[in-house]
Structure formats: structure tokens, C-alpha cells
Amino acid sequence: MRHALAALWVICHREALRFLGQRARMLAALVRPLVWLFVFAAGFRAALGLSITPPYQTYITYETYIVPGLCGMILLFNGMQSSLSLVMDREMGTMRLLLTAPLPRWWLLSCKLIAGALISVLQAYAFLAICALYGITFSPLGYVAILPALFLTALMVGALGIALSSTIKQLENFAGVMNFVIFPMFFLSTALYPLWKMAEASALLETICRLNPFSYGVESIRFALYLTPNPLAWGVCIAASIAFMVLALWGYDPAKRMIGRKM
């Protein structure tokens, strides 16, 4: 147990050092949602009318509506970037070092996942701090309540990233897959528009949004922010996290030829 925790600590520490060393990545992770907030949301405020739907009990501005979605965006992009670093680690050889540590492979991959999720959550809080300075604030308890929701969503998208990384041979291919995963996952979710707005546009789009696990990640954050329980969102996030992690472990199973050839 002590050994397993020691590994978790050094993997988190390494991830944090690497992240702090990459100022550009840190900045990009914050600038992306801020551009959406200041430019996109400001423009849309006039065009988009939002009715009162749970968890909201009063009219809100569009900027307020998309904050949970933009938190989800940070988690999604970071989770994928962290998994992308697994492909890079594999190309650079550092993955071999990790996988030859005398610990179960599922634990080593979980450590990597937890480390990436922690970094993502910290960034989401940094974003919320900037939002607060801009004037978009929530109840103090809301900021505490979203911690588990942020962490769970980060684990879910991170696990998906790890599962994808096991099927990808080169970094170049990863970028392509990201375009087919990140953008559809983000745009076809409740991050930018509520479901009823999607339904107005197209029933098919609404169905896709409903099937997208990322929607439930965003909703778990949104509801937690207003201290409203949302068991469905949590249930879907937990189930999706487990499913993606099982896929990731299968992908990195040493008995599979798939991963062997790439190592």
C-alpha cells in the first residue's frame, strides 16, 4: 500500500512539475475558455434567450450559463492533452519506465489518470477565479460542491483519452483522432446550449447530446454549482469512467499484441 501511494505521489509530482514547466500550456488552457467567455458568450448574450430550467431558479445571463460548460472544456482539453502525453511518453520511452515499475498496470495507469485529473481541476478553479473577477460569481458552498463533480468529469475524459492513446501508434495520428473526439464531444453537449435549445434546432442533435457522456459531466458541474443533486449525471459519469478505464486497461494489457508492437 505504501509502495502504491509512493508511486501515486511521484507520478502526481512529476505531472505537476511538467505542467509548471510548460507555461505556454498553462496559459493556453486558461485563454481558450476565457476567449469563449469574453467574446463568444458576450456576443451570444443578445441573441440567445434562456428560459428558467433546473438548476436555475431565476433568469441568468448566457455568460453565467456557459461557465460550467467552459469548466468542462478545460477538463476535456486537459484530459486529452494528458493522455496525448502518454503517446509522447511512449514515443520518448518514458512509458516503458512507468510500465516496468513493480506495481499492477491498472494502478500505474490510474495514477497517471489521477495526476492528470488533479491538474485539470486546479485549472478549472483558476478559470473560476478569473470569472469571479469578471463578475460571474456563485455561492461559496457551490465552489466546494463542484470539486467532486470536476474531479469525476476529469477522470471520465482522462480515462477516455488513455483508452484512445492505447490504440494510437504515433503522435501525429493522435491529433487527428482528437479532432474527431474533442470537438464533437464539446459541441454536441450541453456545454454551450441547453438541451431544449438543441431540441428546437434538431431532434437528432438533441439525441446525440443526450447520448454524449460529456453532457452529463457538464450537468454534474452545473448542478453542483447550485447545490442541486443530479444523480443521473453522476451515475452516467461514474459508469462512463469505469467503462473507459476498462477499455484503457484492455488496451494496455501486456498479453495483447496490440500494445506490444508499439512499445
Added chain:
Amino acid sequence: MSRRMTGLNVENITHDWGAKRALEAVSFSVAPGQFCALLGPNGAGKSTLFGLLTRLFTPRTGRIDIAGHDVSRDPLGALSKTGVVFQQPTLDLDLSVWRNMLYFAGLHGITGRAARFAASEALDRLGMEERARERVRDLNGGHRRRLEIARALMHRPEVLLLDEPTVGLDAQTRSDLVAHVHGLAKDTGLAVLWATHLTDEIWPGDRLVVLHKGRVLEQGEVPVTGAALTAHFLKLTESEGV
């Protein structure tokens, strides 16, 4: 072959990648304190064998024992007794030498004062202690390799596996490394498996395993060294066809 309880034992390993057979019925052993050179041209199957020895993937048939632990049945026991230097560098270039050492220590469950002691001792053994605070990116190729060997020794393994560790190094650094690892085997009782395609890295008294096209062509004590060994090796592999 009788099964020893220590060192490295490889028995009847066969592995293939799709239709291509990478290793066929490979068997050999390395006793504690022995330096065993795994000599083979590029594409002989050395890296596949290293992947199997370190359980990056598992063999279709056969058995590998490391310090008495069956790699398939007790992978964690085997890995805890194995030090590995892969052909491809596995260092974190943007972290310091010291941080790289502590990261590895943590992966092996060594923490706190014990980790600092083990890191310092291993760096000292390889003459790297004064470089502990330097960023790995700023080290030259020779020092990076020494760091990787120091790191591989930190958890006091019983078997040290090195996959072409001298690739890209100049002649002097190469010769120093070869001498150093020979000394390690002799002084500390490590069983060393050194994969190479360069015959001048093999010393008299070493054990030799010649691998070609996935099969062991010859094994035993080095029959000759230097140019004679090169000629012997070429004759062996040519008679098998390239």
C-alpha cells in the same frame, strides 16, 4: 536445462508478431556475477526479447525467471529484482538528474530518506553525484547513459538488463561504460545481460549468446575476442543466411 533460483533464466521462449516469428525456442541463462553478451545483428529479436523480459508484453510460450520469480506468474516480484536500461532513452529531459532519480525511487516504493540515500549512492557509484542538480537536457549522451544505469541500480536489482546501451556514444565513453558494467557484475554479483551488435564490447570470460533471426545460434563462454570474434560472428550468421 536445470532451473537456477537466481540470476536470469530464459526457457524455450517463442514469440511472433502477426505472421512474423520474432523469437523461436530461445533458451539461455545468466548466473549471478556473470556478464552475458547477447550478440545479434539488427532485427535479430533482441528488443522483442527485452520487451518480454520486462513484461511490456507476454510471451506466447516458454518461461522467464528473474531472481527466482516467474515473470508471467509473479511479474511484480520479477520486476522488483530487475534493473533495465532500454535502448531508447527513458529520462525526463526537463527534470533534474536528482528528480529523475527520485521519480524512479517512488515507482519502486523507495521514499523519504531511503530514496535520497539510494539516489545519492547510485549516482556516486557512477561518478554522477556532482551533476545531481543539472537538468538532464543539459547532459551529454555519455552522462545520460550513466544516469540511466545509476537509476537502474537504485533498488538493488539482482539482474541488470541493458539493450544496446552504447548506441550513439563515442569510443571512449563506450569503452568506459563497458568496463564499468563488467566491474559491477564482478564486484556486486549482478547478473548482467548486455545486448549489442558490437563485438568489441565483449571481454574474455564473458558468457555469449548469439541471436540471429530470432534463434540462438550459439551460447557458452566467449570463444575468442576482438577481430577473431567478429569473424566468428559473421561466419555464424552468414552460414544461416541474412
